[in-house]
Amino acid sequence: MDLIELAKRLEGLQTVDSIAISLGIARRTAVNYVWALRKEGFVETIYGKRKIRMYRISPFKALKFGYPGLYEYLNQNSKIKIYPPYIERIYDHKPTAEEMIVKAVKTGDLRTVLSSLALFNKIKDWTRLSQIAGKEKIGRKIGALYDAARTIIRVRKMDKKTRKSLLRSKIDGKFIVENARTRDLEHIEKMWKVHLPFNKADLEAYKE
Amino acid sequence: MINLKEQISLFKIIGGQLSKKVECIAIGGSAMMFYGVKNSTKDVDLVFLKIEDLEDVKEVLFESGFDERKNVKGIFREDEEAAKPIMMDGKDTRFDLFLNEVIGFKIHEKTIERLKEVHEFGIFTVKIASPEDILMMKGCTERERDRDDAAELIRKFNINWDIILDESSRQTKIGIAAFPILLYDFLTELKENYKIDVPKKITKELIIMAEKRIEELRKKDKLIRVTKYYKK
Numbered sequence: 488m489d490l491i492e493l494a495k496r497l498e499g500l501q502t503v504d505s506i507a508i509s510l511g512i513a514r515r516t517a518v519n520y521v522w523a524l525r526k527e528g529f530v531e532t533i534y535g536k537r538k539i540r541m542y543r544i545s546p547f548k549a550l551k552f553g554y555p556g557l558y559e560y561l562n563q564n565s566k567i568k569i570y571p572p573y574i575e576r577i578y579d580h581k582p583t584a585e586e587m588i589v590k591a592v593k594t595g596d597l598r599t600v601l602s603s604l605a606l607f608n609k610i611k612d613w614t615r616l617s618q619i620a621g622k623e624k625i626g627r628k629i630g631a632l633y634d635a636a637r638t639i640i641r642v643r644k645m646d647k648k649t650r651k652s653l654l655r656s657k658i659d660g661k662f663i664v665e666n667a668r669t670r671d672l673e674h675i676e677k678m679w680k681v682h683l684p685f686n687k688a689d690l691e692a693y694k695e
Numbered sequence: 696m697i698n699l700k701e702q703i704s705l706f707k708i709i710g711g712q713l714s715k716k717v718e719c720i721a722i723g724g725s726a727m728m729f730y731g732v733k734n735s736t737k738d739v740d741l742v743f744l745k746i747e748d749l750e751d752v753k754e755v756l757f758e759s760g761f762d763e764r765k766n767v768k769g770i771f772r773e774d775e776e777a778a779k780p781i782m783m784d785g786k787d788t789r790f791d792l793f794l795n796e797v798i799g800f801k802i803h804e805k806t807i808e809r810l811k812e813v814h815e816f817g818i819f820t821v822k823i824a825s826p827e828d829i830l831m832m833k834g835c836t837e838r839e840r841d842r843d844d845a846a847e848l849i850r851k852f853n854i855n856w857d858i859i860l861d862e863s864s865r866q867t868k869i870g871i872a873a874f875p876i877l878l879y880d881f882l883t884e885l886k887e888n889y890k891i892d893v894p895k896k897i898t899k900e901l902i903i904m905a906e907k908r909i910e911e912l913r914k915k916d917k918l919i920r921v922t923k924y925y926k927k
């Protein structure tokens with residue numbers, strides 16, 4: 488079978504069973520097809536709940552150059568996974584958690600922001616985080632998100648100097664996600680003078 | 696001719712020399728290399744949405760040994776001169792820099808929403824146009840190798856034909872009024888010469904769309920001349 492045609496036919500998320508059903512073939516043959524597709528670079532394996540293997544099949548070949556972009560980085564480092572709206576690659580340097588948090592907040596997308604909270608545990612250079620956030624005018628938003636993250640997950644402690652610098656920083660607009668406000672994290676909002684886009688219940692995903 | 700690795704190196708050089716953030720959209724062969732559909736390309740086609748961004752990249756390319764081609768001929772579309780690309784000639788490759796439109800095909804919000812890939816080279820961000828958009832832009836030209844590329848795109852991707860119809864209709868209003876005719880010609884040719892599978896429904900819809908638009912223009916007494924673009 489022509490592998491490109493096969494990749495076009497199976498484009499999207501699949502399991503071995505769904506491939507077998509959609510092509511009307513045996514499970515064993517479906518496994519062989521996945522193997523052949525992977526060899527050509529058309530398959531990416533992801534794990535669903537209970538470690539069930541899922542295959543993201545696409546006629547787009549996964550690029551081997553550069554480093555993963557925001558969405559791939561978040562999916563590697565956070566419990567809250569995101570379906571990437573597009574493929575992103577970074578070429579000039581290996582991305583760090585510090586810049587990825589800032590990038591995630593800049594998207595203004597609720598799930599991306601929520602997913603990025605896990606990255607606070609990967610921060611190695613708080614000063615760098617403060618510098619990037621300040622440059623992008625989201626310093627106080629980063630501070631508020633850090634405090635929100637601390638209410639639910641174990642994160643590294645931010646040094647006092649960074650906290651002070653974030654508190655003093657100027658921001659562009661008070662909303663992290665447009666028109667979204669919290670109901671139960673108001674004390675954090677008050678301290679940082681920004682609006683948090685989620686409630687405590689939204690953070691429960693980190694506990695599962 | 697350059698390959699993907701060399702193209703990435705060139706983008707890295709541009710990214711390293713820019714002084715402020717610049718974004719652009721890669722189209723044509725350059726985009727197809729990122730998709731893994733093509734191994735090499737003769738020219739790197741980039742579309743900019745801001746004139747300042749285009750000027751910045753042009754300056755960086757000049758500093759890197761690329762020279763601006765002076766005798767770029769005007770392209771006439773429906774009696775109007777379409778925007779000329781800035782061509783920067785290098786030793787092995789050429790950069791074609793477009794602003795907001797490619798030979799009459801207008802770039803707008805929807806084109807940006809459909810982008811499939813984003814590549815960051817420091818402060819230089821290159822977004823990759825969707826296969827559907829690349830296919831439609833190829834439809835505006837008459838070069839033989841553009842047909843080869845378009846055929847390859849249809850062979851390798853699940854082209855969303857609804858997007859093609861939707862965009863054709865939009866382009867008649869914001870870009871070339873006769874866009875569906877050009878695309879119809881192009882797709883019919885691909886079907887006949889390359890044995891490409893283009894749904895019959897699509898070519899039929901394109902013809903209906905074109906006739907409707909031409910009738911509208913005729914009523915307004917606006918006659919149009921349909922010309923295709925030929926780039927040597």
